[in-house]
């Protein structure tokens with residue numbers, strides 16, 4: 001029996017949002033709640049546990065609408081989770097994203113004092129994400145659910161962000177997103193890169209062995225098991241600035257597209273440079289092996305896929321640090337917010353648009369924080385000193401990006417920040433049994 005068959009994930013207790021890919025297209029909404037009265041907060045958990053769907057369910061109690069629930073550290077406290085249990089959660093989670101701002105590179109205009117209220121404040125307790133095939137169905141489901149939470153006077157909805165996935169699955173800069181995801185042992189969901197061995201379940205779900213053989217989960221077991229950590233970040237994208245920068249630094253429309261591909265590591269269609277080095281190849285989208293490629297073996301110096309591009313930083317695959325890469329993988333879900341900037345527009349229209357970035361993983365520190373700080377905000381790991389990610393790295397305008405090329409490399413200078421942090425939270429997404437346990441807390 002292979003080891004994969006030995007791991008039995010309790011899919012009927014894990015929230016669907018953890019492992020299952022999202023449908024496409026879809027409309028989604030994030031609703032944040034503050035708990036002013038713990039009895040009402042517990043009742044919210046009880047009501048939520050009746051509508052949250054598990055990874056084993058093919059049908060949702062709300063029809064086509066799927067709901068996930070997560071809590072911040074302040075949220076767990078507000079529900080009255082005992083201190084001896086609170087102190088078993090990851091220390092990064094206990095501190096919260098705003099407190100980790102300096103480490104994460106959320107400085108200057110990205111710093112928490114500029115975040116959208118109430119993000120990053122102790123008022124954010126519960127994060128509800130609802131997902132439906134379109135916005136009409138989503139609104140209808142929220143309208144049906146509203147009386148259930150509005151009747152609880154001790155719980156207040158304090159923020160809402162609508163988002164969506166377009167049928168093209170492009171993010172606001174125009175790249176196809178949602179391609180790469182790791183295989184998780186025991187989940188039954190195949191990974192997108194057939195060259196990557198499935199990762200141990202404990203990398204993504206608490207209470208199972210991880211890649212280091214460790215078994216992590218907050219206690220008591222009923223609370224920690226089958227839960228995971230979720231990070232969400234509202235990232236504003238300066239689309240006009242991005243387009244203008246590409247235009248100003250290229251010699252022709254074809255060169256502009258090549259530059260866009262070198263920065264991301266993929267052409268706009270999602271075709272990776274690794275498999276299509278010279279031109280975009282949208283037909284690759286239908287190829288089941290479109291994400292099966294390595295870097296170190298075939299392109300160690302980055303002549304095809306630059307070491308500093310976004311996807312090679314996010315997942316260096318078989319890089320010289322191989323083996324270790326497996327400790328820094330993540331399940332990643334980007335959902336677009338705001339209307340697209342019309343094709344060809346190079347002037348900022350002042351509209352807020354970007355990505356609701358979501359991370360899912362059992363190790364906030366060595367997965368999300370490590371990738372953000374060491375791989376996105378630093379270049380030392382591939383020999384580029386402090387060069388930051390050209391897409392998401394914070395830059396004061398002096399950033400640079402090197403594209404290896406023969407006979408001379410190409411360098412992009414004076415890179416501005418194309419992405420701004422509007423805020424975010426570290427959350428714990430409990431299993432379904434844990435949700436009910438939270439609802440039944442007393443005292």
Ligand code: HEM
Pocket residue numbers: 171173175176177178179180181235236237264266310311312314315330332354355357368371372376391392419
């Ligand atoms: C507005 C901000 C961002 C944009 C526009 C963006 C865009 C993209 C796109 C288009 C892809 C390729 C699609 C895919 O491989 O599925 C991608 C992949 C990825 N991104 Fe981002 N991203 C953003 C923020 C981030 C952040 C903050 C992180 C991590 C801290 C991150 C980590 C990754 C990873 C790990 C991959 C997959 C790489 C692979 O497995 O090959 N991204 N991103």
